[in-house]
Amino acid sequence: MATFSKTALSDLANKIVIDLDVDTTAEVDVTTSTGSVYMVEIDATAGAATTAEPGVYVKFIDADSSVTGGGGSGSTPDMVLYAPLGQKTTYIISAGWAFGTGLSLWAVTTAPVAGDTSPTADIKVTILTT
């Protein structure tokens, strides 16, 4: 699922980026600019936590190209945010996490870089950024 974004008039975080079903395939340079991430909401309510799949790892990298997402040749994320399945988890980042090249992300069910398994259920990620 491709991401889409909406720019509002604001001097602060003025972009909302939404991916309705983030998975191991990276969404690359979702804001098409540099900026800072101020909030990430991970909506995992479509899934249910199981022993085999308790949660999802949403991984972010400051890059605008050559982002491979998960897998054996996966990109190394700069930031990893975990969210249990069956609930919404929100991360608020004071002062914002700055990305100087581009904001790219993907999500898998395991923590290692080589993790390549997409979440079973649709995971919606909403990012408030500049």
Place this chain on the structure above:
Amino acid sequence: MAFVTTKFGSVLPYRVSYNSNITNAVTSNLCNGSGTLHSVKVVNGNNAAVYVKISNAFIATSGSTSPDWIFPCAASGTHTFEIPGGIAFDALSVWATENPIPSDNTAPSASVAAGETIAVTLVTS
């Protein structure tokens, strides 16, 4: 430096764990068991980025354990990652390295003598 953990009192369940200069030495089972993670504050006095890594596990090894969370903080930056409602954990093991990849075991290059400390504060309950 080691983490120092203080409770708010006997009534409130919240705990503050503070490390005045985190390194790649893992603090295992920081909270002596399960709980809820509410926030992570990183004050990076170093002139290089730092990556605070947290594993939902009783033990972890820097350089081999893939952390469940990687919280980046730019050189000379301060970030607080707030988690409204919190995230339940079985145990927390915490460390920091200079590079984000889980296989990295490079200690942050902060020099205590030069005042380049990396302070980390966790709020849990």
